[in-house]
Amino acid sequence: MIFDTHCHGYLEGLNHRQPQVRENMCAANVRRSVQVGVDWELSRMALDLARDWGDQTWCSIGLHPTSCQDLPxxxxxxxADRLESLVHHNRDKAVAIGEIGLDYYHLTPGKETVQKRTQRxxxxxQxxxxxxxxxxxxIHSRDAADETSNLLKECGIKRAVIHCFSEDLTFAQDLLAWSDEVYFSFSGILTYKNAVAVQDAARNLPLERILVETDAPFLVPQAARDSITINEPAxxxxxxxxxxxxxxxxGDFVERQVWENSNRFFRLV
Ligand SMILES: [Zn+2]
Structure with a gap:
């Protein structure tokens, strides 16, 4: 059984074909998912989807760095107060805050300093x-590995997943030393030929700290990439x-361990 710990099933490409998406998940034995929010509206849509899909689906609520970098x-x-009240009324479904983080790749030229400050x-x-x-x-981190790891420590965050892991083993080891509740989630990037450092990390990290995800509809894994442009939880x-x-x-042990990790991370039974 597999847990897709990070997808956006409410986005275009997936939202109009929910029955098919869910059928494909069943066929692939992908039993659980967390629908991840990226801004206020989409967090609400993630929550609605978690309700629609019933008892094997949850959501996270949060503001992605690129969603907030142009806000005051x-x-x-x-x-944060608005998000808190949304979570407060939906504790059965909202199992995480996110995705939050730092994205220094999508900064607007000329606005870098202020956008970085706002992201922080x-x-x-959050x-x-x-x-x-x-x-x-x-946690979403792009071109900001050191800053992300410093900020996690400054904020005293121990329970975190580095989503769509695309850094190297050194970055992961630094965080492993900081917390025994930090996890690393691998996406389709793991399957790309040039992702040597990511594969090296997946090979060497403690298995009990590894999660998997799609980040669907983005990042189609290599095996499906030739024929398909929209990723899906299956x-x-x-x-x-x-x-x-x-x-x-x-192999069976890996699959079972990652399933257990996912449920432990989100504290699901
Ligand atoms: Zn995402």
Missing amino acids: ANSAQGW EFFCA AALSLRLDLPVI FVRHVMDYLKTLRSEP
Whole structure:
């Protein structure tokens, strides 16, 4: 059984074909998913989807760095308060805060300094929220590895997943030393030929800290890439199969361990 720990099933490409998406998940034995929010509206859509899909689907609520970088930095606390009330009324479905983080790849030329500062403000406000609510955070980090790891420590965040892991083993080891509740989630990137450093990390990290995800509708795994442009939760099977080829443990054991990790991380029974 596989848990797609990070997808956006409410986005275009997936939202109009929900029955098919769910059927494909069943066929691939992808039993559970977390629908991840990226801004206020889409967090609400993630929540609606988690309700529609019933008892094997949950959601996360949060503001992605590129969703907040052009907002006033001093509005971060107000936004965190709004998110808090949304989570508060939906504790059965909202299992994480995210995705939050730092994205220094999508900065607007000329606005880099202010956007970086704003991203940090929103990161800290939402990190504090996760501690208040006792929820884990889903971290997006792009071109900002050192800053992300410093900020996690500054904010005192121990329960976190580095989603769509695309850094190297050194970055992961630094975080492993910081927390025994930090996880690393591998996406279709793991299956790409040039992802040597990512594969090296997946090979060497403790198995009990590994999760898998699709980030659907983005990042179609290599095995489906020739014919398909829209990723979907069922394709997390390809990520899992690839992970098994990298690990020394038996395949069944890898699949079971990653399933258990996912449920432990989100505290699901
Ligand atoms: Zn995502």
